[in-house]
Amino acid sequence: MTQTHIFHDLPIPDPPTTARPLDVVILAAGAGTRMRSQLPKMLHEVCGRPMVAWAVKTAHDLGARDIVVVTGHGAAQVEAALARSGVRFARQDQQLGTGHAFLLGAAELRGDADVLVLYGDSPMLSAETLNAMRRLHTREANALTVLTSELPDASGYGRIVRGEGGQVERIVEQKAASPAQLRLTEFNSGVYLMDARAPDLAAHIGNDNAAGEYYLTDLLALYRGQGSRVAAFKIPDPSEVMGANDRVQLAELARLMQRRINERHMRAGVTLRDPATSYIEDTVTIAPDVVIEPGAVLRGHTEIASGTVIGAYSHLTDSRLAANVQVKPHSVLDGAVVGENSDVGPFARLRPGTVLEEGVHVGNFVEVKNSHLASGVKAGHLAYLGDASIGAESNIGAGTITANFDGLGKHRTEIGAGVFVGSNATLIAPLKLGDAAFVAGGSTVSADVPEGAMALGRGVQRNIEGWSLRYWRKLAAAKSEGQLARKLPWLSGWLTRQE
Structure with missing residues (x-):
């Protein structure tokens, strides 16, 4: 399936006032088995772009210095689709969790910059929202800012547990949450903005859990362990961080994106x-x-x-x-x-x-x-x-x-x-x-x-007089008069007039 390489020029939001450059790591290694497709999940299109290309476009709109896409399932196809998009790649050959994927991507960065983590299957997240997040991150001198939102039922998401002053104390995964924590409505989107220490701290993430995987959420505890400020940036519209794990969710993303595009044109x-x-x-x-x-x-x-x-x-x-x-x-x-x-x-x-x-x-x-x-x-x-x-x-x-x-x-x-x-x-x-x-x-x-x-390039016309009369009389002789009257009621009258 041919994929387009499109990075259209749209108005780019003003970046926040900060002297620090921004690097972006896009996690795009997932298999997407529920898509039931030979096409890698990240290359399924939403309104003309592969899902992962939306994340790359957003990173460019933010003025990112370095953009690294972490690939895994269908890596060669994903990298070919993004070959002209101004990004670098890191491959996650073994699916050992988001923390492991981030560490591979961060190894490709030059360092000395804020680091933003995005996801290749979340095309709705806008540069406007992320710039607002960067402004908060800079203004509050946060070491880590997590993007959150609220749902009446946040089942399936990690819950945000806040402490004094609104700081985020921890992120509790669904299966590890207490009944009280399960009633929390603020959820973790998985999008993080971190200071330049993030790659070094990520090297200390462990895999002492039931799945034996390295979770990026563990960075929060590592930052807090150093006495650093961790905060949340909560957005009012949870659809901005919506991902697509199957064709139903993909269609819903396309519907939401199409509405956004159409409203932009109408305005x-x-x-x-x-x-x-x-x-x-x-x-x-x-x-x-x-x-x-x-x-x-x-x-x-x-x-x-x-x-x-x-x-x-x-x-x-x-x-x-x-x-x-x-x-x-x-x-x-x-x-x-x-x-x-x-x-x-x-x-x-x-x-x-x-x-x-x-x-x-x-x-x-x-x-x-x-x-x-x-x-x-x-x-x-x-x-x-x-x-x-x-x-x-x-x-x-x-x-x-x-x-x-x-x-x-x-x-x-x-x-x-x-x-x-x-x-x-x-x-x-x-x-x-x-x-x-x-x-x-x-x-x-x-x-x-x-x-x-x-x-003039056509044959000379020749009219053969009486041809029709001879044709129809021959046909009439082979048919009964009743048959002809039913099929061609005009014929008997015409033949009579010719006699």
């Missing part, structure tokens, strides 16, 4: 007729005063300029649309460029390499591939234009095709300006039609047409 001046059915990936750029009709899908590096309308159930991928374009319902654009005041569809398909200049009309059931249509070109319906260049103001009739493939290679059709191609023409490439040329409807054209000439 920036985009009209979504039905936000609940608009799928827009994070990497899509949309200008104010664009209208998106219900069911539209916008993916990849699609860019849409002001005044454009995207019709219902249209699907756009990696396409650039200029101002005041009309994409009518059920159209598919993939890798296309569409000029100002053009219209596409309904039920049109623009494949990679398609360029429409200003004021081009591509109508219903027209497919265009690797072709350049100059300004004012019209292809109203039922046509295939592949590997072609078409000059300004030319008209392509219904049913016209460019026969561009000879079984071995593709060939181009070059059509000049002001050319009129009649309906049901077949243009056999390689072929050139000069400016102001005409192609008669129904023609098959295999030789170049000079400027201003008309090509």
Whole structure:
């Protein structure tokens, strides 16, 4: 499965006022067996990015100096997907716990920086939230700050036990909690911001527990053992730290992320007729005063300029649309460029390499591939234009095709300006039609047409008088009169009139 490498430029929140650099360790070694997939868990996508790529993007938005991704299950695939994202990798070949994974990642850091721990399967955590956490961490001179939230039922999470002054005394795991502690609603997200001592302290984490694993939560006790301040940064929305362990949770993450993306566009001046059915990936750029009709899908590096309308159930991928374009319902654009005041569809398909200049009309059931249509070109319906260049103001009739493939290679059709191609023409490439040329409807054209000439490439019509009468009389002789009357009630009257 192909994975995209996308790190889109969005407004980056201002970092907190601190002289200390920030390093980030992203834990992404989990197997994700409940996904029931051959694809590594971290590469399952949420709104156009693999889950782990969201964590990398957040780290970049925070201005992180070093970013280390700890990989394990499907390590080669995860590392390939992030190869161009400006991160380094550490491999956890044995799954010995979060403390062990952090220690492997921290070994790749230069040191002398605050260290933030993130998770590769928690894409909702925003840079805004983490910058607020950094400001608290700096203002209170914390050695360790843990990100927490509250749930009415925090089952499955470690509980936060606070002491005097709101400091965190310890984190109690679910299976080790007392009945009173199980009633606590504040839970540990697993996201930590720590000072530069964290890698050295992590080396002292033990595995004296039932699972024999090294838990990152033990860092809290190690910091407190040195008399350092440990605090919590509690956020109001627990969905920000939501992870995905199966497809149901993955779908819920996608729903939440899509709502966040759609709200961002609407607040920036985009009209979504039905936000609940608009799928827009994070990497899509949309200008104010664009209208998106219900069911539209916008993916990849699609860019849409002001005044454009995207019709219902249209699907756009990696396409650039200029101002005041009309994409009518059920159209598919993939890798296309569409000029100002053009219209596409309904039920049109623009494949990679398609360029429409200003004021081009591509109508219903027209497919265009690797072709350049100059300004004012019209292809109203039922046509295939592949590997072609078409000059300004030319008209392509219904049913016209460019026969561009000879079984071995593709060939181009070059059509000049002001050319009129009649309906049901077949243009056999390689072929050139000069400016102001005409192609008669129904023609098959295999030789170049000079400027201003008309090509007529169809057989001579021959009318055979009386053919129908002989045909139907022969058929009538083989059928009973009742059969014919039932099936073709007009026929008996017509035959009578011919006598």
